[in-house]
Amino acid sequence: MTQAMPNTDPLKPGYPFNAHLVAGITPIVKDGELDFWIDRPSGLKGYIINITVSGGGLVFPNTENERTVTKGDMMIIPTGAVHDYGRHPDYHNWYHRWVFFRPRATWYEWLDWTDKCSNVGFLSPRKQKSEGLISTIDELFQSIDNTCHQNSMLSEELSLNLLEQILIRCRVLDNSKPMSPIDPRILRACQFIHENIARELSIDELAQVACMSQSRFSHLFKKQKDVSVRQWIEDQRIALARQLLITTDLAINQVAQYLGYQDALYFSRVFKKNLGESPREFRQSQR
Structure with missing residues (x-):
């Protein structure tokens, strides 16, 4: 039995939309x-x-x-x-x-x-x-x-x-929607995350950077970013992983270590959960 070829035309039904x-x-x-x-x-x-x-x-x-x-x-x-x-x-x-x-x-x-x-x-x-x-x-x-x-x-x-x-x-x-400025304490925490993206960052450490209690920091972060602290950190790591996979020849395990993932298999699972394809598949599709 001949297997049907996947649809590669986004204008036709059945296109998987698994690209970024x-x-x-x-x-x-x-x-x-x-x-x-x-x-x-x-x-x-x-x-x-x-x-x-x-x-x-x-x-x-x-x-x-x-x-x-x-x-x-x-x-x-x-x-x-x-x-x-x-x-x-x-x-x-x-x-x-x-x-x-x-x-x-x-x-x-x-x-x-x-x-x-x-x-x-x-x-x-x-x-x-x-x-x-x-x-x-x-x-x-x-x-x-x-x-x-x-x-x-x-x-x-x-x-x-x-x-x-x-x-x-x-x-x-969309001028009927009021602008909500980002709290400088949250901006300070975000900058700290970017500067330490490869480290294991705890909520307690980030709350201290923001000079807030853990519960207040987590609540305000979610309110201002619409995602949890953990999800935001993961999003930043995946975004950086995509750039490294596109613009460098680093091995998958090297990319994982650069981003603070000690287990390359776990990194691959997280990457696929977010983008629908493994780091190797993503790199091949981009090249």
Whole structure:
């Protein structure tokens, strides 16, 4: 019995979305090859952000959360959120640019948009008469699409940098959401973590760096970063591991030791849990 080949086209059903960042444009035309409904009741293991460039789409049809998106409208779908959208029947087409990504730990505040339905965020720059900003954001989407398809060791890092610019601009547009400055004590602890990423860091030690009690530090850190201290440290280690695997020829066990993992097998399990592939598979896919 012939085994079916895995789908490598992100525009077709069954694509696994196990990369760290994938980008493209979906050109849906009525009765065309891509004119089907996207229905993922369990969502994906990452985020998707998109912007409509022409036509219109329909999200959560026949429900109280039904939304129409047209040119300039943006949508962000978090990890695990239901996907239920397609071309709006009143429009002949729906072209939308999109980026699938695993967020950096420092991005989480920018991913929580004020206008949400079923955990999916919506943003309409055109309603704020921000045509210039729409154009800038659209160009950034195009740059990500072009950059992530280049055979460069740093193409993914450049793509993530461009995506960060999009998220910051969206945060500026989402002006109904008050800015919450990061407490300098938490910033001090984060800097300490970066400077000692290979060490085993205890909550007690980090709380002392922040001049706070352990319980107060843990609570405030989670409130300001949207993740626990332990998860944030793990996210930073995985982010650095990705850079080392892409930009150096260090062996897997050397990368693990550099990041403070004494057991290379345990490091591989943590890496795969976060990115969906082992460090070796990740390095091979990037090269």
